[in-house]
Amino acid sequence: MITTTGLTKVYQSRGRDVTALDGVDLHVREGEVYGVIGQSGAGKSSLIRCVNLLERPTSGTVTVDGIDLTALAGRGRRAGKDLRRARSRIGMVFQHFNLLSSRTVQDNVELPLEILGISGKERSRKALELLDLVGLADKAKAYPAQLSGGQKQRVGIARALAGDPKVLLSDEATSALDPETTRSILQLLRDLNQQLGLTVLLITHEMDVVKTVCDSAALMRAGRVIESGTVNELLATPGSELAAELFPVTGEATGPERTVIDVTFHGEAATQPVISQLSRTYNIDISILGAAMDTVAGKQIGRMRIELPGRYEENVVPVGFLREQGLQVDVVDTSVPNDSQALDLVEEGAK
Numbered sequence: 520m521i522t523t524t525g526l527t528k529v530y531q532s533r534g535r536d537v538t539a540l541d542g543v544d545l546h547v548r549e550g551e552v553y554g555v556i557g558q559s560g561a562g563k564s565s566l567i568r569c570v571n572l573l574e575r576p577t578s579g580t581v582t583v584d585g586i587d588l589t590a591l592a593g594r595g596r597r598a599g600k601d602l603r604r605a606r607s608r609i610g611m612v613f614q615h616f617n618l619l620s621s622r623t624v625q626d627n628v629e630l631p632l633e634i635l636g637i638s639g640k641e642r643s644r645k646a647l648e649l650l651d652l653v654g655l656a657d658k659a660k661a662y663p664a665q666l667s668g669g670q671k672q673r674v675g676i677a678r679a680l681a682g683d684p685k686v687l688l689s690d691e692a693t694s695a696l697d698p699e700t701t702r703s704i705l706q707l708l709r710d711l712n713q714q715l716g717l718t719v720l721l722i723t724h725e726m727d728v729v730k731t732v733c734d735s736a737a738l739m740r741a742g743r744v745i746e747s748g749t750v751n752e753l754l755a756t757p758g759s760e761l762a763a764e765l766f767p768v769t770g771e772a773t774g775p776e777r778t779v780i781d782v783t784f785h786g787e788a789a790t791q792p793v794i795s796q797l798s799r800t801y802n803i804d805i806s807i808l809g810a811a812m813d814t815v816a817g818k819q820i821g822r823m824r825i826e827l828p829g830r831y832e833e834n835v836v837p838v839g840f841l842r843e844q845g846l847q848v849d850v851v852d853t854s855v856p857n858d859s860q861a862l863d864l865v866e867e868g869a870k
């Protein structure tokens with residue numbers, strides 16, 4: 520639904536170049552909620568502003584729903600007719616809501632419809648329908664100043680949906696909200712995604728947002744995408760930074776000559792008594808250093824950090840046993856062999 524290829528944005532600032540985006544390739548599938556996470560300055564805002572051509576990229580292309588937006592003329596307020604039409608199919612939600620304080624809630628939602636030249640009666644019907652959808656049917660005549668932050672954001676979302684977009688872009692939509700309101704707004708985005716089949720691209724600096732609502736995620740640093748994939752793929756990728764942050768477990772080895780591993784349990788594996796089987800089969804004592812259960816991307820996942828006696832070379836077979844049970848095993852000490860060397864060792868151990 521959204522594809523960027525080689526997206527680059529270089530700003531001129533006080534006579535020098537600032538590279539905000541450095542060749543970003545992004546693929547957002549139809550109907551998914553895709554989160555881009557990164558620290559301040561990583562380039563997230565530049566990315567979202569380039570995706571709807573509020574900023575014109577220095578190079579690279581942006582395709583939304585099959586239309587190459589970068590091929591259409593203009594940018595920002597000076598967009599040409601074709602670009603404006605394409606942009607009306609992309610809703611945008613802002614961190615600080617950007618509501619007009621002199622207009623009622625209903626008139627705020629009607630604004631994009633006025634710009635599209637829709638008649639008064641039809642505008643009013645559509646705005647009331649959208650306010651009902653976001654749970655604010657009773658606030659149509661209120662003014663933004665009379666609303667809570669969460670209600671203002673609901674109005675922002677209703678306004679973003681006015682042009683029947685297929686894509687919703689969300690720029691830190693929950694950053695100004697308290698945790699409970701954040702949860703309700705994320706739930707609303709999820710509901711809209713499912714009810715309307717809306718594709719959502721959101722940027723955030725909060726890992727909890729990704730954990731709560733995203734099907735896929737990308738990690739940005741210094742204008743580049745460092746990692747990306749579905750949340751489940753990321754969680755199953757050994758060494759993934761996003762996975763470690765989405766689902767951290769801690770715990771230190773209790774002494775030398777120990778092997779510390781993180782075991783991740785997905786789906787069926789979560790209910791198998793693998794740790795006691797491991798202990799019995801190989802007659803080893805296992806210490807649990809840390810553990811957590813959580814719901815990530817709507818699925819129950821468990822992660823446990825355990826310690827086995829002896830160095831890694833002595834534990835190749837038990838580690839292989841865990842992997843055979845369908846568990847993901849990450850060895851915590853980075854001095855251990857890489858995956859293919861580990862596989863050789865498992866094969867040798869099995870002989």
Ligand SMILES: Nc1ncnc2c1ncn2[C@@H]1O[C@H](COP(=O)(O)OP(=O)(O)OP(=O)(O)O)[C@@H](O)[C@H]1O
Nearest residue numbers: 530531532537539558559560561562563564565566
């Ligand atoms: N209009 C601009 N002119 C010059 N430099 C800019 C401009 N906009 C952004 N930058 C620079 O580009 C880089 C990326 O900024 P951007 O706002 O895209 O990052 P971000 O990840 O969204 O950060 P934040 O969460 O703080 O908004 C930063 O170094 C920033 O200073």
